[in-house]
Amino acid sequence: MSAPTRITGGDKFEWFTGRWAAIIDGWKIVIDRRPDHSDVWALLREKQAIAITHVMEVRREDGSCFTASEVKPVLTALQFSLSFAAGRWVAPALPVGLDASGHLRWQEWGTLHCTPGRSSGLAWWWHDGNDTEEYLRCTIPRFKDEEDGFTLRFLMTSAVLMNSTGFVEQRIMTAFSAIEHLTWVVLKVRGGMSKRAYDRLGAAGRLREVLNHAGIPCGIDGQVLSKLEAYITAAQSVEGPRDGPTAVARIRNEIVHPKEPRGTIYTPKGLVQEAWFLVYHYLTLLLLFEVAYRGSYQSVIKEDRWYGDVEPVPWANQSP
Known part of the structure; x- marks a missing residue:
């Protein structure tokens, strides 16, 4: 700073x-x-x-x-x-x-x-930017509330861990735990959704629901995440849209419950890494939306990103 x-x-x-x-x-x-x-x-x-x-x-x-x-x-x-x-x-x-x-x-x-x-x-943060004060104005007051502070600590801890420690598979699992926590709070606790409706959505549906609410695109940029796009396009027995939430949820499930001993997600080299990029992108933006931050950020999945190349968060121009 x-x-x-x-x-x-x-x-x-x-x-x-x-x-x-x-x-x-x-x-x-x-x-x-x-x-x-x-x-x-x-x-x-x-x-x-x-x-x-x-x-x-x-x-x-x-x-x-x-x-x-x-x-x-x-x-x-x-x-x-x-x-x-x-x-x-x-x-x-x-x-x-x-x-x-x-x-x-x-x-x-x-x-x-x-x-x-x-x-x-x-x-996601550009330390030489001008949005640090706005960001901290969004987060510091939230820690005064015990329950709110616990949720933010859990989500921020997960985001740090999935960026810095463990294998790619562990990072994906850490991110999904945080996302599931957030979807439960947003949809069930605050939104009043029934447990049956919540379960019926499935992991991909719940993620898609909160992404749509925040105005975060669910599509996969094939120019950057080509292996992930090819994977979900060719996938069989897909329920719902063939988009980012479906792709990362299927890969998470394949890590936990592989259909074959060696798994099918390791055949195209780099597929699991692209899934990590996208799920980290989702968690980062959902956390920034959670604290009502409306400044700029560095996209982790943007192709040919330069130092200091920032863009507004997707909901920056939406009404609060």
Whole structure:
């Protein structure tokens, strides 16, 4: 994150482009990148190690005092929100609380998830973009509610895990667990759908239902996902549309219950990987829709994507 800000450096003013600041939900948040960040990050990638790359200050917008329990949901929201955005685990580690006189009143030494230095894989977030503040405005308030916060933690954790750990098959299963959780919450808990109607839709139908509600296309781009398109086009005994939800659901089922010992999904090399791309794309957009984010994102399945090549989310121009 970067935003050129003129800050005081002793007796002189210096231009520093590593500061990001915003006021969100009554909290003033300032994050500073360390001046030697580039050198440190290169070393972390080489050694696959962990180090503090930024420092953060969190205050009440009005300058009033607060307790540790009041700020903990903000720190949790920042940990999970930024990890989902970056596609790897990042965390506000070693927080300390100071009183008005600058005396230490609280500190927390705990083990938090943090990924050793590496690139962000399929991350949807462009860290040099201008939508970080809008994104955090959408997520931070949601963590104040215990049930809402649990759902977001589960979904964001699944998105990070399916981007960074395990084999492709494990990543697909992780994503589907998250999607099934989300469809249950959206269709059954909030939408009031009966259990019978919910089950009758099947995995593909439930996924298609929430995608359509969000305005996310269900079709498969054959120019990018050619093997996945060929797979579902040639598939036998297909119930419903031959689209993305049907394709990824069938591949998930084939991973769990293969019809043949070796399975049929491994014959065209790269098919399972394309299914992973698409299901990660679905989970990412559904999560962004869930938090009512209306900014831009980097598509993980876009062909010949350039650095900083972003586009609006599909529902950006729809009425809230």
